[in-house]
Amino acid sequence: MITPELFAAILTYGFAAAQAISDALNHEAPVDAVRRLGIVMHPAHQLALEDAALVAEQRKKAGL
């Protein structure tokens, strides 16, 4: 689940830090956590999360 630390990291440091924290915590992609919790983000942050989700999806398909 998303934690206050993860949410703060997304807002403060952007996607990269949030992704690292998320991976370390529970392997849930931040975009999924944000969607699941219905968190309204700045559109630019939302764009970054969606881009990263696509990269992750393709890497998974490629066996990574």
Add this chain to the structure above:
Amino acid sequence: MSVAITREPPPSNELLAALAFAVLVASMLAAHGCSASQQRTEAAVTIVAAGAGVTALQLASHESYRAATDALMAAGTVGAAYDVATRPIDAEFRARGQAIQVLARTLDVVAHRVDDPNAPLDVVGTLEIVDLALAVLARGAVLPPLAIPPEITNAAAALRVLAGPR
């Protein structure tokens, strides 16, 4: 011998609507007697409408990334080889993503400021940012160039009108 007669499909309603909107905004902004505050208001409407263009750009960026990486996998490039082969693709995709984010943030900020006559507004600086972002999106080293949606070019045109002759 038969001759096949093909007919170009009619323009879509969306395209016609976008063209009509662009003509309407351009004519309103260019009209003589249009005050500076009216120009700012009309520009604000055009720039807010560019939000749809940002979404279209992101979808197009995703589509080109998915097509490029799917093609690699279809050619048997998977696992560690995929990791290596996608580095330049990932780099270009990230650069485009950042350009789209910059575009979204810039248009968001300028849409609010342009509608408020008391708010500070650096139209020339804003245009430079928008043009830089669009240049990143329109060129492609390993991914095909992205077409810039009419909503975005309309917003850039509205900013150029506000900026005046350069």
